[in-house]
């Protein structure tokens with residue numbers, strides 16, 4: 607068993623929208639398909655954060671090479687573009703949804719990107735869940751949690767969890783910090799809300815025994831070609847890029 611379990615971070619899978627000021631969070635569908643095929647070819651199985659948690663915390667020993675796949679924000683194209691590719695290779699993944707923004711657009715990115723994209727509606731997220739994928743939480747409104755007072759923090763974190771659980775009739779145990787913003791107070795709120803695990807935007811490959819509420823990730827971005835993708839996954843290369 608490897609002591610490392612890389613957690614890959616994706617956002618949107620598809621073309622860069624016209625007028626977008628940044629390309630990085632949009633990974634092309636063909637590039638994503640090549641990445642998922644490479645994983646399978648090299649004997650890796652993509653897993654959810656719930657599965658990864660069991661391994662990272664040392665309770666479950668896996669004889670396989672594992673790699674967790676995460677999608678932030680709940681873009682509609684995670685279901686329309688990424689899901690068929692994941693299924694083709696038998697990979698599983700976690701999609702972190704913003705509970706008050708289901709079926710809307712990611713307006714929180716307007717200032718940064720100059721454009722917005724459609725988020726999955728309830729039916730699309732049900733298709734994701736029905737395919738054996740995991741639904742994780744990403745707050746109610748994609749708030750920057752470190753800036754909130756205690757009551758609003760609780761509502762964004764715990765309220766977002768309960769909203770997803772009530773709507774989809776399942777347990778949501780994995781969280782992702784919007785904008786990567788977290789500090790000790792925020793981490794404690796996530797723990798109190800009952801989450802088992804949470805991912806950050808800190809770069810690096812997760813190691814066995816990692817703090818489950820501060821899991822680093824490998825950023826997979828538009829500009830990464832397949833060799834770079836592989837270096838980031840299989841070596842420490844991505845810890846700096």
Ligand SMILES: [Zn+2]
Pocket residue numbers: 678679744748783784785
């Ligand atoms: Zn986000």
